Amino acid sequence: MALFDAAIIGGGIVGLATAWQLTRLKPDWKVVVIEKESTLAFHQTGRNSGVIHSGIYYRPGSLRARNCREGKLLLEQFCMEHQIAWKRTGKVIVATQESQMPQLQTIYDRGQQNGVDCQIIDRSRLLELEPHCAGIRAIHVPESGIVDYPGVCQKLAELLRASGAEIFLNACVESMEQRTDSVRVNTSTGIVEARQVINCAGLHSDRVARQSGLPMKELIVPFRGEYFELKPAAEYLCRTLIYPVPDPRFPFLGVHFTRMVHGGVECGPNAVFAMAREGYDWGTMNARDLWESLTYPGFWRLAAKNWKTGLGEVWRSLSKAAFVKALQQLVPEIRSEHLEAAPAGVRAQALGLDGKLVDDFVILRHERVVNVCNAPSPAATASLNIGKHVAELVRG
Numbered sequence: 001m002a003l004f005d006a007a008i009i010g011g012g013i014v015g016l017a018t019a020w021q022l023t024r025l026k027p028d029w030k031v032v033v034i035e036k037e038s039t040l041a042f043h044q045t046g047r048n049s050g051v052i053h054s055g056i057y058y059r060p061g062s063l064r065a066r067n068c069r070e071g072k073l074l075l076e077q078f079c080m081e082h083q084i085a086w087k088r089t090g091k092v093i094v095a096t097q098e099s100q101m102p103q104l105q106t107i108y109d110r111g112q113q114n115g116v117d118c119q120i121i122d123r124s125r126l127l128e129l130e131p132h133c134a135g136i137r138a139i140h141v142p143e144s145g146i147v148d149y150p151g152v153c154q155k156l157a158e159l160l161r162a163s164g165a166e167i168f169l170n171a172c173v174e175s176m177e178q179r180t181d182s183v184r185v186n187t188s189t190g191i192v193e194a195r196q197v198i199n200c201a202g203l204h205s206d207r208v209a210r211q212s213g214l215p216m217k218e219l220i221v222p223f224r225g226e227y228f229e230l231k232p233a234a235e236y237l238c239r240t241l242i243y244p245v246p247d248p249r250f251p252f253l254g255v256h257f258t259r260m261v262h263g264g265v266e267c268g269p270n271a272v273f274a275m276a277r278e279g280y281d282w283g284t285m286n287a288r289d290l291w292e293s294l295t296y297p298g299f300w301r302l303a304a305k306n307w308k309t310g311l312g313e314v315w316r317s318l319s320k321a322a323f324v325k326a327l328q329q330l331v332p333e334i335r336s337e338h339l340e341a342a343p344a345g346v347r348a349q350a351l352g353l354d355g356k357l358v359d360d361f362v363i364l365r366h367e368r369v370v371n372v373c374n375a376p377s378p379a380a381t382a383s384l385n386i387g388k389h390v391a392e393l394v395r396g
Helices: 015-027 063-082 097-115 123-129 151-161 202-211 230-237 287-294 295-317 320-328 379-395
Strands: 003-009 033-036 087-090 092-094 119-122 137-141 145-147 166-168 173-178 183-187 189-197 223-230 239-243 256-259 265-268 337-349 361-364 368-372
Touching: 003 015, 015 033, 015 151, 015 189, 015 379, 033 189, 063 145, 063 151, 063 202, 063 379, 092 097, 092 123, 119 123, 123 137, 123 173, 123 287, 145 151, 151 166, 173 202, 189 202, 189 287, 189 379, 202 368, 223 320, 230 265, 265 337, 295 320, 320 337, 337 361, 361 379, 368 379
Parallel strands: 003 033, 003 189, 033 166, 092 239, 189 368
Antiparallel strands: 087 145, 092 137, 119 137, 173 183, 183 189, 223 265, 223 337, 239 256, 256 265, 361 368
16 A cells, blocks of 8 residues: 555635645645546536636735735736636626615625725716626625636646646545554545545534544534526626625625626525535435434524525525516516526535634645645635645644
8 A cells, every 4th residue: 555645635616726736845645636536627616607706805914815815816817827728807786775785894894904906886887898787886806706626626637647646536534543654535436544644624614623633622614696698688787797796794794796617607505504515416415414404503593684684594595586677776677587407506605503604725734744734715726725725734
């Protein structure tokens, strides 16, 4: 059995970026990526709408803010160097009523502190950018964009294999044993032994962290984001990216419009509790996942605080008319016949015992294992910088 210098668990964009950055820092190391699916980027990365985030929403000084800003530049440079589809489209964050103006100002102030190129614009300027958009004022973020994240992963995998790294597919991690000078990772296809292990398991990162011996109290509670896509005849209704002012009482951004890099316009997502960590529709349930969520005190604290909003999200999931009504707040001309169903995604978001979603990236070392325990949006945008940071931790 070969001994690797580093094993990365998870073949999404964060795991692949970490492996690639590690091969650049330590070109003589033997590196392996372990992925439980038959293809890379199968879950969050492959179901991502492709937005390159600017970092405008995140608390100044946080890991999310810093990694997003630095990762965005690295991502754009990577795409230009390797001819991966991307485009700087710009984005508008739209206030449709006066009560949203204080929150709009808060977001703008954060953007300024984070170094984001952004301006508050009036309705006339908004209509120049998005002629079919409702709104009384907005923040224009010219540097936001879109990208082909699966294409980024494909190129990262090519570069990894070219450097001599290995990628094991169909290898589900079942347990882990930390030894004096190595870690033994037991997978469904055999044993992988490495001097150090990096957990980038996304939807299952908390479980893998516990397998490493880390006493993690937070739980990944799955929330499904459901989408529609504009039919080609209605794509003229959105030119770039149209976002609402997020409700500060609820931890998600709300439904929005995204013009995608290979064509088409995506609308959504809502945010509904999923009955499985890989539950991309109402018909998918995993007994273990559901039991963990329903017996976790933090879930019930979150539900008690947000039950009205949560019921609204469920109603939008079950009623296309309700989903359309939410979209009409941003683009009043949208009609039900303009929309067709698109693939859903599930967000890997850690929830604390206090019922609050963990607000920042969480990266914790436990002996010979570095665990990326919480990496929700904008992790894809920030992935190359997260990978660089984690690779430096491992090298050190």
